[in-house]
Amino acid sequence: MLTEEEIHEITEEINRFPVKKAACIEALKVIQKHRRWVSDESIEELAEMLEMSPGEIDDVATFYNLVFRKPVGRHVILICDSVSCYIMGYQQILQHLKVKLGIVYGETTRDDRFTLLPIPCLGTCDHAPAFMIDEDLHRDLTPENIDDILTKYK
Amino acid sequence: MEKPLTQHIHPDKAPLDIREYEKTGGYSALSKAFQMEPEEILEVVKDSGLKGRGGAGFSTGMKWGFIPMGEDAPKTKYLIANADEMEPGTFKDRLLLEGNPHQLIEGMILSAYAIQANTGYIFLRWAYKRSGYLIKRALKEAYEAGYLGENIMGSRFSFDLHQHTSVGRYMCGEETGLLNALEGKRAIPRAKPPFPQMSGLFGKPTIVNNVETLCCVPHIINHGAEWFKGLSLTDEGGTKLYGASGRVKKPGIWELALGTTLREILEDHAGGMQDGFFFRGALPGGASTDFLVEEHLDLKMDFQSVMDAGSRLGTGTVVVLDDRTCPVGMLHNLEHFFAQESCGWCTPCREGLPWVEKILLSLEEGTGREEDIELLEFHSRNLAPGNTFCALAPGAVEPLQSALKYFHADFERHITEKHCPWK
Ligand SMILES: Cc1cc2nc3c(=O)[nH]c(=O)nc-3n(C[C@H](O)[C@H](O)[C@H](O)COP(=O)(O)O)c2cc1C
Ligand code: SF4
Ligand code: FES
Numbered sequence: 184m185l186t187e188e189e190i191h192e193i194t195e196e197i198n199r200f201p202v203k204k205a206a207c208i209e210a211l212k213v214i215q216k217h218r219r220w221v222s223d224e225s226i227e228e229l230a231e232m233l234e235m236s237p238g239e240i241d242d243v244a245t246f247y248n249l250v251f252r253k254p255v256g257r258h259v260i261l262i263c264d265s266v267s268c269y270i271m272g273y274q275q276i277l278q279h280l281k282v283k284l285g286i287v288y289g290e291t292t293r294d295d296r297f298t299l300l301p302i303p304c305l306g307t308c309d310h311a312p313a314f315m316i317d318e319d320l321h322r323d324l325t326p327e328n329i330d331d332i333l334t335k336y337k
Numbered sequence: 338m339e340k341p342l343t344q345h346i347h348p349d350k351a352p353l354d355i356r357e358y359e360k361t362g363g364y365s366a367l368s369k370a371f372q373m374e375p376e377e378i379l380e381v382v383k384d385s386g387l388k389g390r391g392g393a394g395f396s397t398g399m400k401w402g403f404i405p406m407g408e409d410a411p412k413t414k415y416l417i418a419n420a421d422e423m424e425p426g427t428f429k430d431r432l433l434l435e436g437n438p439h440q441l442i443e444g445m446i447l448s449a450y451a452i453q454a455n456t457g458y459i460f461l462r463w464a465y466k467r468s469g470y471l472i473k474r475a476l477k478e479a480y481e482a483g484y485l486g487e488n489i490m491g492s493r494f495s496f497d498l499h500q501h502t503s504v505g506r507y508m509c510g511e512e513t514g515l516l517n518a519l520e521g522k523r524a525i526p527r528a529k530p531p532f533p534q535m536s537g538l539f540g541k542p543t544i545v546n547n548v549e550t551l552c553c554v555p556h557i558i559n560h561g562a563e564w565f566k567g568l569s570l571t572d573e574g575g576t577k578l579y580g581a582s583g584r585v586k587k588p589g590i591w592e593l594a595l596g597t598t599l600r601e602i603l604e605d606h607a608g609g610m611q612d613g614f615f616f617r618g619a620l621p622g623g624a625s626t627d628f629l630v631e632e633h634l635d636l637k638m639d640f641q642s643v644m645d646a647g648s649r650l651g652t653g654t655v656v657v658l659d660d661r662t663c664p665v666g667m668l669h670n671l672e673h674f675f676a677q678e679s680c681g682w683c684t685p686c687r688e689g690l691p692w693v694e695k696i697l698l699s700l701e702e703g704t705g706r707e708e709d710i711e712l713l714e715f716h717s718r719n720l721a722p723g724n725t726f727c728a729l730a731p732g733a734v735e736p737l738q739s740a741l742k743y744f745h746a747d748f749e750r751h752i753t754e755k756h757c758p759w760k
Contacts, residue, residue: 200521201539207521208504246523246680248505249463261464265425266624267582269670270662303507303674304425304624305464308582308654309589318466 185228189217193232203233207243211250220251248302255298256291258336261315264301267308276312279326283333296336339568340592341556342549342576346436352471355478358439364484366558370447371492375406378451382554384562386574390429391419391510391547392622392651393728394573394640403534404452404542415543416454417519418445418551420461420468421503421510424623425674426656429578430548432590434461434468437552438475442498444551446484447558449496452544457498460515463505472500507678511727512545514680525682526727549578570596571639577650579638581607583657584614590654596642600634602655614659618743622651624671625732627739628658648739663759664744665751668736669697675733686730689716693737700748703756710748713741 185193196209210233214225221244223237230237244250251259262277280299284292291298307313310322321332345353345361353361370378383398404414418441422430433441445457461469476498479485487495506524508514513527516538537543553575557565566574573595579602580590586608593602599621603609610616618628621638627648629636636646643650658667676690693716696709717738720730741748750758 205519205521205539208518209521212502212504243521243523246506247503250504264670265674266620266656266667266670267426269667270583270656270659302464302505303423303678304427306422306428306431306462308426308428308656309580311582311588315464320464320466 185214185225186217189213190232193229197233204235204239207233207235207240208247211240211244215251219257220254253289254291256295258296258317259298259300261300261302261305263303263305263307263311263313265304265308267304268312271311273312273324275326276314276324276329279329283330297333338594340576341560341568342433342440342552342578343436343592345440346432348432348436352435352437352475353439355439355475355482358437362559363439363555364443364482366443366447366555367484367490370450370558371490371494375451375453378447378558381562382451382557385553385557385565386562386569386572387550387553387557387565388573388640389547390549390553390577390652392424392625392649394650397546397550400534400546401448401452401544403532404544405535406453410453411541413456413539413541414452414454415538415541416445416449416452416457417515417538417543417545418457418459418548419510419512419515419545420459420465420548421515422462422465422548423505423507423510423678424625424652425671426582426620427580427623427652427654428582429580429590429652429654431465431468432578433548433552434465435471438468438472439479440552440555441472441548442475442479442484444554445498446489446496447554448544448546448551450494452542453494454542454544455495455497457496458519458538459498459500460509460519461500461502462509463502469500469502476500506680507674508680508727508729511729514727515545516543523680525680528726568594569639570594571637571642573639573641577638577653579606580654581657582654583619584611584659584661585609585657586611596637596639598634599629599636599638599655602638603634603657607655607657610657610659614661616657617660617662617664618658620651620656620658620736621648622653623656624674625649625729625735626651627735628743630743649735661759663701663757664740664747665697665700666757666759668740669694669701671736672697672733675729679729679733680727683726683730685719686725686733689720690730690733692716693733700751701757701760703751703754705752707752709752710741710745713737713748717741 196206313322388394508524514524518524533543577595676694722731
């Protein structure tokens with residue numbers, strides 16, 4: 184069930200647009216902010232609020248890279264896999280993460296601490312390789328300095 | 338050399354707040370502009386030679402000129418700053434967004450006045466968290482100071498400006514995909530015509546401009562068209578944010594005269610190649626531009642010159658390929674991006690790009706066949722402009738077709754030696 188707070192925030196978004204449907208992406212962001220991901224149940228409830236079918240909402244939700252339709256861990260690591268980071272060797276960072284965390288792309292650690300996902304260019308190519316953890320950007324990564332970074336996320 | 342766009346940007350410091358920005362002459366272009374007719378602003382921008390910095394290099398003044406004006410024009414019109422910056426290898430708009438958000442806001446108010454738009458959006462990429470936070474603060478300050486909202490500075494002009502954060506997809510940066518995303522839909526492109534200037538966001542006249550383009554406008558209004566033209570080394574006006582990434586000594590970003598040569602960018606500013614690495618080629622302006630090679634080092638990096646050399650200036654952020662990176666591997670990385678970000682709307686791109694990606698992977702894995710090169714050449718032709726619904730696919734094959742030309746022998750070696758020579 185969507186909470187009162189979520190419903191309130193979604194209603195505010197709906198009121199900002201000339202048509203209800205237009206609030207779809209904003210509403211998905213509200214839900215994800217509160218729950219980390221967007222479940223089928225949430226989509227169904229949202230469908231009623233926006234006067235859309237659940238399928239129409241899923242159509243939008245699944246299109247975008249950063250709407251999570253499966254549960255994610257407490258922290259999401261988004262590692263840049265684009266060209267400048269490729270040239271600067273992001274593959275080693277990725278390999279290190281995979282071994283250390285015991286997961287591959289799309290998976291979450293058993294203790295629910297980290298989910299690992301790729302993301303296109305983070306716009307910090309002069310400090311490649313780079314990743315984001317939650318809302319923080321980390322750059323100039325080396326296999327040596329990432330262990331320290333990870334300890335900050337409990 | 339003058340650096341109007343970045344003169345007040347210090348990457349390790351917080352950006353100017355509104356009072357500091359005003360002290361440097363910020364927002365002073367507004368009172369000047371409000372004494373001019375919108376058409377006069379448009380003329381100045383046209384005369385300045387400003388070309389869009391989002392990649393296509395279309396004249397900004399001309400683009401604005403298609404907006405319906407006057408009494409009969411729709412009351413609602415939109416101006417959108419394209420801050421989606423997701424082109425791999427590109428990191429220039431981030432500098433402007435984080436470094437001086439008021440400059441963008443002032444540029445948007447002026448541009449909105451020129452086309453008489455009453456509502457604006459800054460369409461920002463999700464990953465640009467710091468930009469989002471700084472823009473939000475700057476918008477609040479600008480509203481409080483009366484630069485945004487009803488009857489700005491006592492004039493008859495009103496303009497509301499909002500920030501919108503996207504949820505990640507390269508197609509959000511394509512101008513009509515962006516409009517669909519803003520309307521809460523999938524970011525697939527729209528058929529043109531009607532062009533956004535006639536029927537854009539929610540069916541209303543709309544202009545979409547790149548962040549860097551809009552940031553030029555206050556300086557053009559303050560100093561005039563001739564001054565702006567004079568900043569450049571060619572007849573396209575202004576300065577340009579040029580960047581370099583890859584195995585250069587000092588990767589970074591610099592505001593230089595438009596038309597600075599590739600050599601000067603790479604040697605004088607990026608410090609040349611790292612020790613032990615040699616230059617093999619470069620994408621001049623992000624992932625979707627054709628490779629340039631050694632013979633192009635003295636090329637002027639303006640829109641026309643780079644086009645004449647068979648590539649595109651694109652975003653002006655150079656990605657350098659060195660001798661220790663496999664060109665086929667690099668290309669596979671690029672095409673993986675394009676295949677993933679294809680919106681799937683039209684068949685040649687939806688089917689073609691994953692095909693290209695797979696062939697490149699097989700070359701990398703040593704299972705490539707002689708006919709694969711012909712297949713790659715076929716796809717380069719098949720995804721050319723005119724065959725697909727939007728510019729994503731034509732952009733995707735620019736590095737492919739040029740790599741086939743300049744690094745042909747490297748492709749061949751992958752096939753004959755049955756493995757990647759770099760591995
Ligand atoms: C797939 C694709 C992605 C694009 N992404 C961006 C982008 O992130 N930022 C941008 O300014 N322009 C982007 N463009 C170009 C825009 O469609 C548009 O031409 C530009 O925003 C116009 O602004 P300008 O005239 O100021 O250059 C993209 C184009 C395509 C085809
Ligand atoms: S070219 Fe690709 S991205 Fe553009 S409409 Fe066709 S499928 Fe979508
Ligand atoms: S390619 Fe990784 S930050 Fe740009």
